[in-house]
Amino acid sequence: MSKVHSKFNFASKNEKPDSLLIFCLYACFVIFLTACSSDSQSFPEGFVQFYPKLEAWENRDEGFTLICVSSADGAQGFLEWEANGIYGRIVEAGASKDGRFYSIGDGGMNGLALEAKKNGKSLEISYEPMLQNAYVFQGGSNKHKISVDRSKAIEDLRLLAGLFEETQESGRKISMRLQYLVSRKAFEEKAFDDFLRRGNSPYKMAEFRRMRLEASPLAKYELPEDSGNSDSELPKDFSKEDSSSRVQYWLPPIEYYEIQYPIYISENIISVATQYYLFNGGAHGSASTDLDIIDRKTGRRLEVGDIFLEDWRSGLGPKLKAELLRQSRYWKDSGSSAKVQNEKNSSIEDLRELGFFESDIYPSDKIFLCKTGIGFEYDRYELAPWYMGEFIILLPWDELKPFLNPAFFADGQILGSI
Structure with a gap:
């Protein structure tokens, strides 16, 4: 058996390992664990990361x-x-x-x-x-x-974002903007991954989104030969079937945005919005918003049933309608919606006079908590045409108290005073 050099003979009773060697072994161990980690700590290739x-x-x-x-x-x-x-x-x-x-x-x-x-x-x-x-x-x-x-409540929070652009072999262009809320606290970061990103880290989510977009079906719109459009009037993203054909096709770009940001932050509660937008041809893209309420003390996501009594929807409609009418006084460039009275100088009671689809309004299941009370969010087309946008209606705690689950209160305070 060959003799081991004394410098590396750690079993020798009277000798101690060199401190530099210990440091090198530890560094190699850390690098090994990082390499074996399932989550890469950067956005996938092609993304430009920013904060x-x-x-x-x-x-x-x-x-x-x-x-x-x-x-x-x-x-x-x-x-x-x-x-x-x-x-x-x-x-x-x-x-x-x-x-x-x-x-x-x-x-x-x-x-x-x-x-x-x-x-x-x-x-x-x-x-x-x-x-x-x-x-x-x-x-x-x-x-x-x-x-x-x-506010000191944001000390452990930050936003992580990435931009991605690609032109595929077909000529279709893909652009994507992702923005995710992250925490320096491992306990809270796990809750964000679980509830805001379907159990994925921001980096894994970015990889998933990119793969989905790249594999999405190709939308191809034929431009009529007799449309009268000159080459200068055609969409920028178009192709010809072959060099001898006059048939032209438009390949609309794919634009996707997934934007996450906090609406309200306290020591106990964080309300988070995630806005989605996808364009793949047509007059305009599709847009929606998800809302999540997370208890920062337990890492638990609060559901509607945790906050409201079972029959909460039955009495909130008139309150939401009254607040929407009050809110309409502030709208800029909204025509008749800037008025509190109609042409007959009587108070507006039918929301259809302001451009809404229905005369009344019903509670949305998309809610968030904040200092003032509870906000109800309505996506485009839920209440009114696309051009009128999304709607957020906020009701104060005093008006909501009869509809709230008693377990929601502790010693007269709402979730530790929110």
């Missing part, structure tokens, strides 16, 4: 919370200001002459724009009601102002 900015501001005295996720190609988030009765989805954010601005649209008081100025570690938020709606507020169109501080 959108997540910010959250609050003023508890006035029931104000503002959550915004922003990047070079857009913004998402949610605003609620209970003292002034305004709320809505953040659809745009950016630099303004005096600081920053946030615009609300597609669910809530559409058209409102808020200005923000830095004031030390705080922000001073203000907005001025639109002239057509100035009568809603006592005192006319004076600015409403509030000082807000950063």
